[in-house]
Amino acid sequence: MIRVMIADDHVLFAEGLSQALDSLPDARVVGVVDSGPALDEALASQPAEVSIVDIEMPGGDGITTIAALGRRTNAIVVSMYASDEQKARAVAAGARGFFSKGVPLLTLAAAVRAVADGKNLIELEDHERDQVLEGYSQAVLDPGAASLTEREKEILRLLAVGVSSTDELADRLYISQKTVKNHLASIFQKLAVSDRTQAAIEAIRLGIARPQ
Amino acid sequence: MTVSAPWERRVHFSIEVGQFIALVVAVVVDLVTTDSFPESLVAMSVATIYVLGSAAVPDEWYHIRFGAEAITLIGAFLAAVAITLTGGPTSPYLLLSTGPPILATLYGGIRSGLMTGLLSAGLLALVTLSQGLPLVDAAPAMALYLVFVLLVGVIKKLLEDIHQQAADLAVEKESATQRLENLQEIHGVLVRLSQDVSAGRLNAVEVGAETLDTVLTRLPGSAGKLAIEGENGLVVLAARGVPDPDGQKNEIPIKTADAAVGMMELVTPNPLADDDRAAVEAYLRPLGIAFANLQLLQDIAGSAVAEERLRLAREMHDEIGPSLASLGLSLDVAAMQNVDAPELVADLKVLRSNVTKLVEDVRAKVADLRSTPGPTLTARVLQATSDFNGTPLIVVDIDERRPPRPAMIADLTSILTEAIRNAHKHSSASNIMVSGRIHRDWGSCQVQDDGVGFDPEFEPEGHFGLVGMRERADKVGATVAFESNEEVGTTVTIEWGNR
Numbered sequence: 001m002i003r004v005m006i007a008d009d010h011v012l013f014a015e016g017l018s019q020a021l022d023s024l025p026d027a028r029v030v031g032v033v034d035s036g037p038a039l040d041e042a043l044a045s046q047p048a049e050v051s052i053v054d055i056e057m058p059g060g061d062g063i064t065t066i067a068a069l070g071r072r073t074n075a076i077v078v079s080m081y082a083s084d085e086q087k088a089r090a091v092a093a094g095a096r097g098f099f100s101k102g103v104p105l106l107t108l109a110a111a112v113r114a115v116a117d118g119k120n121l122i123e124l125e126d127h128e129r130d131q132v133l134e135g136y137s138q139a140v141l142d143p144g145a146a147s148l149t150e151r152e153k154e155i156l157r158l159l160a161v162g163v164s165s166t167d168e169l170a171d172r173l174y175i176s177q178k179t180v181k182n183h184l185a186s187i188f189q190k191l192a193v194s195d196r197t198q199a200a201i202e203a204i205r206l207g208i209a210r211p212q
Numbered sequence: 213m214t215v216s217a218p219w220e221r222r223v224h225f226s227i228e229v230g231q232f233i234a235l236v237v238a239v240v241v242d243l244v245t246t247d248s249f250p251e252s253l254v255a256m257s258v259a260t261i262y263v264l265g266s267a268a269v270p271d272e273w274y275h276i277r278f279g280a281e282a283i284t285l286i287g288a289f290l291a292a293v294a295i296t297l298t299g300g301p302t303s304p305y306l307l308l309s310t311g312p313p314i315l316a317t318l319y320g321g322i323r324s325g326l327m328t329g330l331l332s333a334g335l336l337a338l339v340t341l342s343q344g345l346p347l348v349d350a351a352p353a354m355a356l357y358l359v360f361v362l363l364v365g366v367i368k369k370l371l372e373d374i375h376q377q378a379a380d381l382a383v384e385k386e387s388a389t390q391r392l393e394n395l396q397e398i399h400g401v402l403v404r405l406s407q408d409v410s411a412g413r414l415n416a417v418e419v420g421a422e423t424l425d426t427v428l429t430r431l432p433g434s435a436g437k438l439a440i441e442g443e444n445g446l447v448v449l450a451a452r453g454v455p456d457p458d459g460q461k462n463e464i465p466i467k468t469a470d471a472a473v474g475m476m477e478l479v480t481p482n483p484l485a486d487d488d489r490a491a492v493e494a495y496l497r498p499l500g501i502a503f504a505n506l507q508l509l510q511d512i513a514g515s516a517v518a519e520e521r522l523r524l525a526r527e528m529h530d531e532i533g534p535s536l537a538s539l540g541l542s543l544d545v546a547a548m549q550n551v552d553a554p555e556l557v558a559d560l561k562v563l564r565s566n567v568t569k570l571v572e573d574v575r576a577k578v579a580d581l582r583s584t585p586g587p588t589l590t591a592r593v594l595q596a597t598s599d600f601n602g603t604p605l606i607v608v609d610i611d612e613r614r615p616p617r618p619a620m621i622a623d624l625t626s627i628l629t630e631a632i633r634n635a636h637k638h639s640s641a642s643n644i645m646v647s648g649r650i651h652r653d654w655g656s657c658q659v660q661d662d663g664v665g666f667d668p669e670f671e672p673e674g675h676f677g678l679v680g681m682r683e684r685a686d687k688v689g690a691t692v693a694f695e696s697n698e699e700v701g702t703t704v705t706i707e708w709g710n711r
Contacts, residue, residue: 008534010531010534010535012534012535012538013534013535013537013538015538016537016538016539016541016542017538017541019541019542019545020541020542020544020545023545023548023549080533080534080537080575081533081575100571100572100575101533101534101537101571101575102536102537102540102567102568102571102572102575104540104544104564104568105541105544105545105548106544171373172373
């Protein structure tokens with residue numbers, strides 16, 4: 001699971017981006033902030049493999065923040081009106097990617113996976129970059145999520161539509177309550193969650209279940 | 213009063229059939245084995261009354277409070293009378309007496325079933341004891357009552373669950389269909405809008421009228437007006453229908469994330485329902501963005517834009533660009549989550565590519581707006597050619613009302629400089645004249661020399677940089693034409709934009 005932090009002062013865009021990235025099965029947005037200093041602060045308490053940073057924000061330039069963050073996160077600049085000059089500064093600051101805000105979700109998703117994997121996209125020519133991104137077009141599921149059995153997925157689907165009591169689950173699946181509990185324990189372990197609600201949310205995010 | 217579910221009626225019918233068969237069997241057995249006819253006849257009548265009665269009682273009666281209990285208790289007594297008259301625990305009517313507990317379970321649940329079952333068992337026990345027989349003779353029948361009650365209870369629960377699931381599914385399907393329909397309608401409006409934008413037909417009056425028509429189709433019998441914020445208040449763009457004097461007047465704002473750009477006034481025959489209002493607002497949302505964008509484009513198009521208006525335009529664009537980008541991302545998510553609806557996905561992709569184009573458009577326009585005005589094309593050309601020494605004489609006389617857009621000025625400078633360099637180096641001319649007219653979005657410049665000329669059909673490979681000039685011109689949407697004649701020299705014409 002790739003943890004992503006977003007720093008953008010345009011609320012509508014930040015929210016849209018956050019929802020879009022959260023809908024990917026292998027990424028989770030762990031924080032949305034609206035300035036460079038806030039990003040610095042947020043990363044201190046919540047690590048993130050990838051940060052998506054806008055250039056123009058109140059309280060300081062995003063590129064300066066990226067330079068100050070160093071290797072604490074892999075920064076991707078996503079800006080509306082970036083110039084070549086700003087791109088050159090972003091390269092110097094150590095940003096790993098540079099995109100316009102019009103970037104399609106699938107491209108951005110591949111870029112997030114690539115930089116989380118240690119790739120540096122920023123200095124590549126467009127066609128080279130596309131080649132690298134091609135290799136990251138598929139979601140990389142955690143081994144836990146990938147090892148869910150059919151029965152466990154069935155339980156997750158029921159949890160996602162609000163069937164959550166052991167009783168009801170046992171009734172619906174014609175299995176004993178004990179068996180239900182065993183399945184749940186296995187699910188919690190595989191998804192690294194601690195309760196049924198979290199499991200349901202995770203299942204929806206992973207695309208295993210659909211919300212009601 | 214609750215009405216029986218269809219499965220309840222079907223189960224009841226099966227039970228009635230079972231009771232009827234049990235009655236026929238009991239009567240036959242009793243007639244063959246009995247030695248006391250009067251009692252047998254009475255028992256037969258009582259049992260028949262029970263079976264016919266329980267079939268005749270309307271289903272609804274069972275659903276009255278304590279209905280199921282009352283009806284089945286009467287049944288249990290009738291069965292007990294028949295059993296008493298025909299030999300107690302050995303009576304052929306024993307099987308028939310399981311009917312009341314089963315019916316009680318079907319309509320009242322396990323608790324009612326157990327109550328009626330226990331009563332039947334109690335009655336049987338009394339009958340057995342009163343006939344001087346050991347209670348153990350009645351045990352198999354008593355066990356049967358309980359087993360039937362539990363069995364029917366479980367079946368009832370299963371059927372109820374299945375019924376509930378089917379009902380839930382139907383509701384879910386209905387609401388999903390509704391959501392999809394709404395999405396498709398809004399999507400339709402967006403598609404038309406983005407088609408208009410990409411075809412360069414974005415015209416406030418047309419878009420406004422089209423949206424008003426769409427809204428009124430949804431609200432038959434209504435009249436409406438659509439107005440946009442102008443410099444001196446609201447300007448009506450479109451009006452349809454004759455307002456009903458007794459109708460309800462609704463004012464719905466047209467807005468972007470943070471600014472009101474206009475208003476739709478609707479006169480509807482009835483008060484506007486919540487979901488209709490929500491649908492109208494959904495139609496107006498893309499319109500808000502389009503209007504804001506349009507106002508902006510018009511602002512930018514006006515050449516004498518005051519500094520303050522430029523600033524406002526820039527701020528507005530700063531809002532629209534990321535909003536459109538966000539819209540693009542949500543379209544991506546919608547496409548990703550609806551992989552099982554390929555037609556919708558295809559439409560969403562078309563829409564997404566239009567949104568991407570819009571974002572790029574806005575981006576390019578704003579890049580222009582944001583860059584600080586640099587030197588004019590004339591100044592740049594003069595600067596670039598300042599080190600071309602000696603003959604021939606270079607005269608630059610361009611009527612430059614406003615410099616070309618920043619996105620293309622560097623390339624235009626290079627093309628002109630290259631043309632001048634060619635004339636300077638190769639033409640042996642005595643004069644080079646650079647002339648033209650430039651008005652920001654369009655322009656035409658000529659580099660004219662009185663030298664030896666060359667054959668434009670025959671371009672020495674790599675020579676003169678002609679290929680490079682054409683490539684640069686292509687890049688910014690300009691054209692380069694060469695005209696050369698050995699007697700009068702060469703003219704290179706560069707043109708871009710439409711007057």
